[in-house]
Amino acid sequence: MMRSAVSWFERLGRTRQILAIAGAAALVVLLAAAAWLVGVPGAMDFADGRKVALADYPGADPTGVPAALAGAGLVERGEYLARAADCVVCHTGPGGVPYAGGFAFTLPFGTIYSTNITPDEETGIGQYTDAQFLAAVQRGVGRHGEGLYPAMPYTSYGYMTDADILAIKAYLLTLEPVRAPSPEARLAFPFNQRWLMHVWSAMFAPHKGFMPNAEKSAEWNRGAYLAEALAHCGECHTPRNLVFAIDNRAKFKGAVAAGWRAYNITQDRKTGIGDWSEADLLSYLSTGHAPGRGTASGPMGEAIDESFSLLAPEDRRALVAYVRSVPAKSSALPASLAPAAPASHRLGAETADALGKTLFEGACVSCHAWTGEGTLSPLATLTGARAVNDPSAINVVQAIVSGDHRAAAGGIISMPAFGGAYSDTEIAALANYVTARFGAAPSRVTEKDVASLRRQAGG
């Protein structure tokens, strides 16, 4: 994708190049202006009630650490908050040292890499002053004044208090320093113009700080702080608009991020999580699995393992309380989920092609069974999972390609990665068979879709 954009650009004459640059810049400014003029609501604007400064909130302080850690030292508090903010998942390269960076974000217009946030003086954050660290986390301004790309969720982290961010910094400084320069970003014009990010940040990520809602409970406000400032749910679960800004008009309605679909987590009963019980949600956040609801995989699996499952139980309850207050919005997904498939391979999925079945019976049926009810572990149950009921089959494709191998809180997850040895045609056929057999509506994924999803996920 990037290469084609670049070569397209290189083929233009000098004058046309200048025109193209000017045109692109003008377009960006125009779109940005348009979006800004219309005005995107803030993350918590959906809730009625009066917002107050933190200091003026009468209830318990919604920021910081849970009660059990109130007396803990700075570093221990920072460790908890770093987990709650899920820093490690993005700041660790594949097979790399935690927090040493190098994780690739594959975007439509190029690739950027997460940075090393171990205390290494040269390549990490060893020399960051507090002010520099705060600027990077809250406003997306790098140590040398450069604009960070919003793969770093400073749009959300901007809600974090200075004290919490500096606690995280204190924790990071206790890590073993690792020398690991971040690979250079490879982006097409105009996205390689970092100065544009300042314009973008000013428009879409104004740093305002967290303002509690005086008319909501302390639990709700704690949940809001966890969800919006730390866990940054909206970065994946809320769609972005034309200029890549989070569009809170469709808050938590679901979106595709990094090649995975983050599902609708509004209170819509059909396509969201409106019919999930509190127990379902707590189970999902603490183990990555809720009976009959499927198992978290991909980025959400990582978020569960590295963050949600490690939070204090009252923090998970607060998160649930907050998320359940987000208004229902329906998405274009099947309104009902398919029940378990027949036990016989002969029944069900009659429309699927032969290749998909050949692959399923060879590589998949041992764990997932013809019914879709996990043979070895409920974690392998496909029945009821949103992913197999999603006719785009996006997450089914990604799970097949990249697999998942984790000792999760709910047990061992051992989904092999098939992306290395199976062709795009095969993965498409398999995904189509899986959705046809276990979902409400069959997918029609093509090999081109699979290739594109692989690219989006950085494969």
Added chain:
Amino acid sequence: MQDTFRLRINGEVHAVTVPPDMPLLWVLRDVIGLTGTKFGCGIAQCGACTVHVDGRPVRSCLLPTSAVGEQAVTTIEGIGETKEGARVQMAWLALEVIQCGYCQSGQIMSAAALLAQTPAPDDADIDAAMAGNICRCGTYLRIRAAIKLAASGDAA
């Protein structure tokens, strides 16, 4: 953390004290000493570790011991006591299916489960039941023929 489990294996009860998430495969092989069930891949891709749990074929390499409970476990050492198992074993020998033999415990367990469920399987049934069992020696053609022979009851 370890727990004590009372496992019913081939009609005998074995009490074992192991971590609850320890896969049944290693309990069978390393704790109880039933080495007929084989380790092949550890990720349920090859089927060498197949045992029956209440008659269903299960990959023991990923089955947590805690998930077995009261269910009856049958291994290759005990499958000859079942009608289908005995027929499959005889058909395997009649057609000289086996080469190195390492995968065959799992193949036989899968085949016996297939026959118990589907007494007269056709090729599609055999594919559906057996494609999860890898054989590096390439005995697949004879496995297919032997299942049909076992189903016909003519092997004995």
Added chain:
Amino acid sequence: MPAVENLSLNPTRRGLLAGALAGGFVLAFRVPAGAQPESEPDQPADEPAGPFAPNAFIRIDPAGRTTLTMPQVEMGQGIYTAVAMILAEELDADFASVALEHAPPNDRLYANPTFGIQVTGNSNSVRAFWMPLRAAGAAARAMLVEAAATQWGVDPASCATASGEVVHAESGKRLAYGALVGAASALSPPADPPLKDPKDFRLVGKSLKRFDTPDKTNGKTVYGIDAMLPGMKIATVAHSPVVGGKVAHVDEAAAMAVPGVRRVVVLDDLVAVVGDHMWAAKTGLAALAVAWNDGPNASVSSQDVWTALREASAHEGAVAKSVGDADGMLKKGGAIEAAYEMPFLAHAPMEPLNCTVRLTPESCEIWIGTQVISRVQKTVADLVGLPQDKVVVHNHYIGGGFGRRLEPDMALTAARVAQAMIGETVKVVWTREEDIRHDVYRPVYRDTVAATLSKGKIAALKYKVTGSSIIARWLPPAFQKGIDIDAIDCAVDMPYDVPNFHVEYVRAEPQGVPTGFWRGVGPNNNVFAIESFMDELARKAGKDPVAFRRDMLDKEPRAKAALDLAAEKSGWGGALPRRAGRGVCVQPAFGSFIATVVEAEVDTSGEVRLRRVTCAVDTGIAVNPDTVVAQLEGGLIFGLTAALYGEITIRDGRVEQSNFNDYRMLRINEVPPIEVHVIASGAAPGGIGETGTTAGPPALRNAIYAATGIPLRRMPVDREVLAGKKEAWR
């Protein structure tokens, strides 16, 4: 049946045999043929008094029990049954009641005549042992006959034998072998015992039931991985992910916290976690935080390996064969050229690598399934500093060898772990991931070939193989004058009659990737390149691929007959659906002449479906014809698996594949019908175990060529090329 050929003993083999016979004693065998698990330390076997043991292969006790010692190891190829059939044939033993034993390590008694050490490989067990075993059986029989004749006071020539008895037809007297044990033991083995006329064979040539299979249906067979010793601990290992790398730092705490973990062993290039069971070891290893110094191969990638191989391939090689003036002919112009490339491959036997060791200051005991038992003994003895006779090796049935167990590395690894726990017994089991990532890989090869045609035949052909020399590492004395005899096998002796023919070899070792023998060895590469090129030449010549080959096979009538039969049985030339094609391959590999036709179809997205395989084989005397068929069926599937899916790739010095999800195997639902036609032959037996593996890939490649017109020149099959998504590699 044609007349029997080549039945005379060649001098070197005869010398070896004489040595073995003169040895005249039998070691105290310790390993039972695998009936029961070894749940307690082995005791020397209870030897019945006065067994008759005329040579190292045969022992008969006074009760008539006949025990045959297997010089070659059973890894599925049926060799125990074949060896027993050959021995029992000439001995006239009661075949139904013979017992088999694994041979202990002893190069003097059990060396493979081809290699001079105990090796099971190169598809040569029957070929190499055919005469020695016949002679051993015949000598024992002659001694038993002489003993009976002496007792009866008759001419030995008037006595016959059958099913474990000596019979004197005239008098009606008969004596069981057991009754003759004492008298026969007093006799000297005859130097040149008479062998049976093959027309009198009662066992050889029949599809007898295998000895090893009954216990493989009920879980009783004991493989190396099944060794169970009292107090045994189980370990699993992580070798440096990059060859040449070292352990930089290990934090043991998390591993030691795992229930059942007993200790962590840290060596310079590997770590092992030892536990009460594999689960503890495996979980402990996963929890172990190891930092590695990757060393000099840290940045090696597949691309680097290919670049270096292509550069090496541009150089002149050592001349392995030169007939006529191929260079001169090619310079005249009109040469057709091509280059073929073969990937790294892992063995992936179903039984993951393992070895059990008990090391004390005075002794070492090893439980393993190996293709090279004496090499295991010597290598470990050298490592631990014990005399070789203090290292006892118990061999086991092998859950797939395919060449992987021609290396002693799994024994070395286990012995090194055992050095950290003297006096304890430890079984070291590799995970599948470790097995795939720390293999000795079938090397990458590049073959360049050029030819000219004249009147529809090849006038000149120049062929150059570039690749690793496994022989130079594995059997250094056999690497002479820059020539690896394995790497040029089936090139220098290709079956076609080409008047100007030149073969060269360039040794090129891939950086950071160890190489080893892989089922089919050198012939895999050469048969693939030559047979692929034959189809490209046939197309240039405007001839049918079968006819093109046939016209150049006058000097190899056995190959020609196999080709004719395979063509006939496959329906060669018959109509096929669109995008389906047939491909043929002819090979002289391992002393068997085989022609194979694969029928395959390719859909528009480049997916290949196998439709049918037909194979005709002249392997000489087929000792057990059903085993020949089984080996071809299995070998073809092994080769086709590699052709469709097999490739090991390297990135950052590390193997990228890990298990069957990304190192893929053909499954039962992808395998087509395979017909094998065995041609009756009186020639000496050829090898068979690896032949199918060699046959599959070129025949499939040629079927794809016929179906699509795309001449694939690299393996495995690239489905993107077949889909038209990228250019075929040239």
